[in-house]
């Protein structure tokens with residue numbers, strides 16, 4: 334049980350959304366702020382908590398997760414802090430952080446086949462392949478101020494990827510950032526710059542993914558379930574299948590929430606009054622909103638309607654200044670869309686073939702990316718048993734593809750229009766696999782599930798300073814934000830750390846607590862790191 338002193342002023346804390354950010358915020362309230370669970374209320378549109386950290390299934394019908402995550406020992410400062418207070422559900426006497434570090438030590442990641450070319454050959458990722466001009470562009474980007482990068486894309490900075498002689502977007506350097514972090518040429522160069530700076534000490538490791546920390550099980554079981562055990566034991570009030578669609582504010586210039594407007598999945602409306610001493614932390618946007626699923630025999634159907642999480646943001650930003658601009662992020666589903674894919678097999682033929690081909694034990698290679706394939710597929714085969722109910726004869730493959738609107742080499746169709754079976758076929762044909770192995774793999778298939786996520790890269794859309802509101806906006810007396818769309822200076826979105834850090838800033842800040850949020854480690858300014866990076870980039 335977290336927390337050893339109790340706050341007696343009756344303050345009620347309301348969270349919108351039950352993703353990792355909110356769950357982290359609620360844990361910090363219990364651990365550090367003297368809150369009792371009954372005074373914490375979490376409203377979630379879906380029938381369960383966890384947000385984008387989902388994952389479920391069984392060997393008979395197959396397993397499905399929209400995402401699969403990598404963590405970093407050096408840069409997830411608040412995530413490790415939080416999870417070291419959360420008991421592991423796998424190992425008695427250990428925390429989730431202990432579990433993850435132990436797994437990283439016993440199953441260290443080192444990819445021997447990180448990139449695969451268009452002929453199925455493993456590429457030499459030994460040097461980054463940037464020429465002198467590109468290196469200067471990179472140095473100039475690092476020297477630039479964010480204000481100079483308003484609305485610019487990566488291709489605005491490094492040049493048209495289709496132009497004659499441009500090879501930045503075909504360099505190992507680019508493939509590393511594309512495959513590891515999901516950047517595409519039309520995403521924000523401001524965000525790309527933050528990534529390069531924040532992860533500078535890791536640049537040397539990107540081609541092998543050495544040092545990446547993973548969860549032993551899928552992230553619903555590995556992260557969300559242990560957090561939920563703590564929160565449910567403390568009696569936190571969860572309100573599911575209910576979306577918050579608007580807020581009322583007190584008259585005047587400041588920002589004081591006076592009511593939350595909610596609607597449940599049956600259409601029943603409810604208004605919750607918020608007193609001036611109560612607090613609200615809202616998850617502003619959700620990268621997996623509007624996700625749709627296909628099957629082995631059917632493609633996923635695109636839902637590019639304006640998503641629920643952004644609608645709340647739009648409503649409140651129309652009422653109060655300084656709350657950012659949701660359309661910048663959620664107005665371009667054609668650009669923010671990409672897909673993931675799940676395949677479950679009864680049998681290990683595919684995994685055994687991959688082990689021979691990649692020279693990596695299943696899981697230890699992290700991923701192999703078809704860098705020159707039109708869909709830019711990244712294939713992952715996590716260490717079994719990845720799922721709690723997975724046995725030795727069952728295997729699981731996860732894949733994401735960043736250009737899923739392009740036509741596949743084999744299917745001749747955009748990935749968005751392919752059935753699960755067709756996507757699997759595209760993968761099998763992209764690998765130099767003997768036909769009899771393909772036949773065996775097909776016969777072992779239990780299910781192949783495509784997942785279409787129209788807003789998965791929304792947080793990477795080109796933006797200007799000010800498009801994201803501060804975690805506690807200027808003038809706010811009781812409203813804060815968490816998630817990937819509020820501004821956390823210096824940190825990088827599309828990470829678990831970002832939402833945990835934002836939530837911690839929000840709860841301490843709204844309560845006026847002088848506790849420290851773990852600062853971003855200034856590793857990129859270490860002269861030894863800079864020297865190593867320079868040597869590696871010039872190789």
Ligand SMILES: Cc1cc2nc3c(=O)[nH]c(=O)nc-3n(C[C@H](O)[C@H](O)[C@H](O)COP(=O)(O)OP(=O)(O)OC[C@H]3O[C@@H](n4cnc5c(N)ncnc54)[C@H](O)[C@@H]3O)c2cc1C
Nearest residue numbers: 350352353354378384385400402403577642816828829832
């Ligand atoms: C494919 C994929 C790969 C990823 N890879 C990595 C990785 O390698 N490393 C890493 O660190 N991170 C990774 N991430 C990102 C990470 O999962 C997210 O950053 C994190 O889950 C964000 O947590 P959150 O709480 O901010 O939002 P979410 O997890 O998106 O949850 C938000 C929740 O709020 C709810 N909600 C929103 N608005 C409302 C409303 N108005 N009313 C009611 N409910 C609402 C939503 O329904 C949702 O459940 C990945 C994500 C995906 C999908």
